[in-house]
Amino acid sequence: METSHRKILFGLLLTWLLPGLGHYLYGRRAKAVFYFVLISLAFVMGLWLGEWRDVSVERFSLYLIAQLWNGGATLLSLLLTRDLRITHDITYLDVGLLYTAVAGLLNVVILVDLYEIHLKVKNPENGDRS
Amino acid sequence: MTAHVLLFAVITLISSLVYHSLRVDSLRAAVVLGLKRFVSFFLIAVAFGVALQLFSRWL
Numbered sequence: 001m002e003t004s005h006r007k008i009l010f011g012l013l014l015t016w017l018l019p020g021l022g023h024y025l026y027g028r029r030a031k032a033v034f035y036f037v038l039i040s041l042a043f044v045m046g047l048w049l050g051e052w053r054d055v056s057v058e059r060f061s062l063y064l065i066a067q068l069w070n071g072g073a074t075l076l077s078l079l080l081t082r083d084l085r086i087t088h089d090i091t092y093l094d095v096g097l098l099y100t101a102v103a104g105l106l107n108v109v110i111l112v113d114l115y116e117i118h119l120k121v122k123n124p125e126n127g128d129r130s
Numbered sequence: 131m132t133a134h135v136l137l138f139a140v141i142t143l144i145s146s147l148v149y150h151s152l153r154v155d156s157l158r159a160a161v162v163l164g165l166k167r168f169v170s171f172f173l174i175a176v177a178f179g180v181a182l183q184l185f186s187r188w189l
Contacts, residue, residue, distance in 0.1 A: 031157060034151060034157060038144050039148070042141060042144050049137070092133075095137045095138075098141065099141055102144075102145060106144075106148050109148065109149070109152060113152050
């Protein structure tokens with residue numbers, strides 16, 4: 001496999017695991033930190049609002065499709081909160097679900113942006129963004 | 131209700147910042163643009179909400 005192909009696949013995997021890590025790999029360090037802070041903030045706020053119960057395969061499988069795009073945090077949450085049960089009414093559960101889902105979907109946009117950066121690095125005649 | 135509106139505002143602000151940082155190379159410019167667009171969007175949303183409330187009372 002070509003080196004640049006390997007690099008982008010690795011970058012996409014890193015971004016899926018931790019938002020912004022792929023951008024860091026491509027030298028966009030300020031943006032990498034920016035994306036990591038914003039997406040992690042949205043995800044952790046969502047978990048906090050949902051009292052750490054809004055990432056679940058059984059309860060919110062549809063939301064999980066969106067959450068899973070932020071792979072590292074979602075898998076970690078699934079692992080750490082799998083024993084928690086909903087025993088009372090959680091006031092902001094709907095908002096928490098929205099936050100975690102939006103964090104996952106924003107990471108899709110970051111993944112696409114990383115791929116675009118890769119294409120411009122690979123074909124500099126199309127104009128580099130940096 | 132107020133808490134829901136504020137929480138909606140926060141996630142809109144985060145989305146606006148991420149979106150504009152994709153479109154602009156400079157991070158500072160992206161933050162300024164994201165904040166500007168967020169404020170205009172939020173003011174329109176609040177105005178729409180107030181108008182809807184007034185309209186429902188009038189009905």
